[in-house]
Amino acid sequence: MSKNLVIVESPAKAKTIEKFLGKEFEVKSSMGHIRDLVDKGLGIDFDNNYQPHYEISPDKKKIVSELKKAVKTADTVWLASDEDREGEAIAWHLAEELNLKKQNTKRIVFNEITKDAIIKAIKNPREINLDLVNAQQARRVLDRIVGFELSPVLWRKVRPSLSAGRVQSVAVRLIVEREREINNFKPEASYRVTAVFSSKDSNGKPIELKAELPQRFSTLEEAHAFLETCKSAQFSVDNIEQRPIKKSPAPPFTTSTLQQEASRKLGFSVSQTMMVAQRLYESGKITYMRTDSVNLSSLAINTAKAEIQNMAGEKYVKIRKFSTKSKGAQEAHEAIRPTYMNAHTVEGTAQEKRLYDLIWKRTIASQMADAELEKTNIYINISGSKYQFVATGEVIIFDGFLKVYLESTDDEQDTEASGILPSMKKGESLTYNEILAQERFSQRPPRYTEASLVRKMEELGIGRPSTYAPTISTIQNRNYVEKGDRPAVKRSYNELKLKGEKLSKAIKSENTGAEKSKLFPTDIGMVVNDFLIEHFPDIMDYNFTANVELEFDQIAEGKIKWNNSIDRFYKNFHPIVEDTLKHSERQVGERILGTDPKTGRQLSVKIGRYGPIAQIGTSEEEEKPIFASLRKTQSIESITLEEALELFKLPREIGDFEEKNMTVAVGRFGPYIRHDSKFYSIPKSEDPLEITAERAIEIIEEKREVDRNKLINTFGENGEIQVLNGRYGPYIAFEKNNYKIPKKIDATTLTEEQCREIIASQADTVGKKKKGYSRGKKKS
C-alpha cells in the first residue's frame, strides 16, 4: 500500500515518473480534464455571477471512481498536472471532485520529465493557485457563451447544425479572405532578363557564366530596346564581390512546426502527424507531442552534444537556448525531441520511422554550429548601357548544421540553383551565348494548406497545440472548408531571344497555378463568414483572442475578478445576439448573374437545401423556376453567367434503348446515365454533353456484365440474403449491412443456414461507426 498518490495528466507520463519515484509513490493519470460544463444548455448560472455548472465527463467516470479509491489509501496526494492555466484547473477540479483536504494535498509542477526535476518538484510543493484556476474558468465560460449563443443564430439564419466559435470562425475567415485575395488578384507582367556568357579559364578551357539583370522591364518594348543595345555591346567584368554569410539552424519542434515540416517534407496531414507522433510518444521514443515550447532539458542538450561530437566532431557543436516567439505560449512541456538522443532510428511503421527521423535531425541540428557560406557576386558591364548583369554563386565553406537538416519553406519558387562560379578577373571581357527576356507574372498569394493555416493561427495566438488538428477537422466536417486540388492552367508568355546577333520573338506557354491538398472555402463557409463579420465584428477580429488573453492574464495575476470580466463581455455581446435574431434576414448568399437568353427570365445562384444551385426565374413568377446544381469546383461567388447557363444543358435525353429512354445527368457522385430507373456512371474522361446513344448502350452493357459476375447466390424468400463478389473478395449482404466470409469457406458452396450463422456471429460488430482523429460525433 503506497502512502503517496501522484496524479498526472497522461498515462505515458505516469509510467515514466513511477520509475523515478519508487515504491512509496503510486502514480496515476487523470487523462486530461475530468470535468466540464454540463452538456445540455449553457451550463452557466447567469443570475448567480456566471457560476459554472460542472459535471464529470461521461468518458471520465471510470477514471474518477478509480482515483477516488486510490485517494482513500493515500496519506498525501500530489497533484502534478501541467504548469499552465489548464493544468492548474485540472488540479483544482481533481481536488474538488475527489474531496481532497488541504493539509494532505500538494500541488507540484515540472516541465521536463527527468529524475532530478521530479525530486526537486517534490521538495518544493505549493498550493493550488486559484487565480490561475479562475483565469481558466473565464476562458472556459467565454468559449461556451460565444459558441453556444452564436451557433443557434446560424441555425436560424443560415442552416441547422452549423457552428461558430472563437477559434474555428476566425480560422474560416482566414481561408475565405485568402480566396478573395486570389479572386481579385491581377497578375502583373514584367520582363526578366537572363544571359549566358562564355569565356575561357586560365587553361584555355571554355567556361559558362549565367547572369541576370537585377531590374525587370515592365514592357515588351523596353525589353526589346535593351536587347537591341546588347546586340553589339561589349561585356566585361566590372567588379567581383565576395562576402561571408551565416545560416543558423531552426529551433527544435513544437506541435505547430512539426505539423508544418511533416506536411512539407513528408506530405502528412496535420491529424496524420499527430497520430504518428502519439504512437512514438506512447512507445517512449519521443517527448510529449502537444507543446508550444522550444526549450530542451539540460539532459537532452548534453546527450545531443555527445551525439554530435561522436558523429561530426567538436567543431560542429554549438549549444543554443531558444526562446518562444509565439503569442500566448504557455510552455508547460519541453520541445518535441527524441527521448534518447543516441537512438538515430527507431523500429515501427514506415511513417513512424520517417517522422522520428525528422524529429531526431531537427533536434540534433538545433545544437549544431552555424553553416558558413561564401556568396559571390560578379557584376558585368554592358557598353552603352547603364544596366549591369549580375552572376551570383554560393559556396558552402563549412556545412555546420546543414550536415543533418535544412528546414523547408512553403513557397518553393523558381529559385535558380546557384553553385560555384568560375574564377574571373576584373576587367575580363565576355561574350554572350544567349540573352533571354522572358515575360514573368507576379504570383498570386498561395492558398493555405492545413499546416500553413496552423502556422497562421499560432501567429495570431488562436488555438492551442492540442486543438490545431481537431479545429482543422471541425471546419472541414462543418463543410465550411474543403481540401482539394486544382489542375494547372496553360498560360502563354512572350520571349525575346538574342543569339548570335539575331533577335527573335516567340510566344511560349507554361503551366501554372497547380494546387494539391489546399484549403478552399465552400459557399456555406463564405455565407456564414460574411454573416458573422457583419453582425459580430468583435468576435471575428483577428486580435480578439489576443485581447481576451490579456484579460485572462490579469485574472491570473489576481488583478481583476473573472466574473466581472465575463460580465463586461456578456453585457455587450448578448444584446447583439438578440438583435441579430430579431432583425437579420435569412442568408442564402443569392447572386443575380443576369438573364437567360432563351426565356428572358432572371438567372441567379444561391444556397439551396442540398447545396449551391443555379435558378432560372423566381418563385414570385407564375411559371415555376428551373433549378440546376452547381459543380463541385464552382462557387456562388465566382461562377459566371456563361458557366451557369451550361449547367442547364443537363439532364438531356439521348435516345431509347430496350424501349426505355436514356437520360444523361450529373448527380452527387458525378455524371451518370439513367435508364429504366437504374443508374450507370459515366467515366471521368468522358464529357456528359458529348455522350451518344451508342456509347451509352455500351456503358450499360458493361455494367450489366460486371453485375452478372457480382452475384454468386441469393437466399431467403425475396432473396434478402445475397452472396456477392466485391472489391475485397466475396461477402454477404443482408438488410443493408455487409458481412465478411471467413477465408477458409468457399463462397460458392455457402448454404442459407451457413449465411445466417455468419450474420448472427457478426451482428454485434457490424453497423458501428468509425471514429477519426476529430472531436465528438461525426456527421454523415
Place this chain on the structure above:
DNA sequence: CAGTGAGCGAGCTTCCGCTTGACTT
C-alpha cells in the same frame, strides 16, 4: 450511392482544451 429545390412544423444541432481508447474495410 445518384433524381430534389416546399415550409401544418417535432426535436435536434453547438464551443475550446486537457487527455486516450477501440472501431475495421
